Amino acid sequence: MILIWGFRARAKAVSMGEFFCTRCGVDRSYVLQQIRRWFTFFFIPLFPVGKPLGEQVKCSTCGTSFAREVLSTPTSATFSENLRGAVRFAAVSMLDAGDRSNEAARSAAIDAARGAGAESYDDTWLTNDLGALDFSQLGEYVTPLAQGLNLQGKETFIEQVARIGLADGPLSPSETLVLESLSATLGLSAAHLRGIVNSTTTPQLPSAGDGPPDEHRQN
Ligand SMILES: [Zn+2]
Known part of the structure; x- marks a missing residue:
């Protein structure tokens, strides 16, 4: 056998x-x-x-x-949650670095938090955050995004925060510091940051459809 x-x-x-x-x-x-x-x-x-x-x-x-090792990559559910928290934290930090009571800046911060998925975020919630958040922890919230966000995502993130800082006028030194620390955490260079801020401040050229009505045109 x-x-x-x-x-x-x-x-x-x-x-x-x-x-x-x-x-x-x-x-x-x-x-x-x-x-x-x-x-x-x-x-x-x-x-x-x-x-x-x-x-x-x-x-x-x-x-x-x-x-x-694949298990150390966050699931998309975890990542969205991280992103939501980081955008909100960064938005409130930026507001805190500038004029906290400026209406336009507050509404830009609320828009950013809502855009990141906190749909019911409002002015009361923002006031709470301003009093409750420890802004020195911003880096910890943003660090996980450095791996997960692509370049475009990072630019959008910085742009949203810059918009809040610019809503109450040109960036103050403390607002610039917040942006610099955010972009460094995300691995963007200082030149890259300047480019993003410049494109946020430069008004978009009106497209053909947005032109003045005919009666205002000069011949
Ligand atoms: Zn699969």
């Missing part, structure tokens, strides 16, 4: 959860698997041999396997 024996790698589920699958492009559930070598006899695995060979994170939807 011929005895057929051998070894085979088998994956065993050790935990499950939610992660951001880069193949699917959205949050998915995953299974974290441990891979071990098994002794097989007549193709039937009998017992594991030696130490675990490694671990893999497997997307439950597309089946792609990733290294464990």
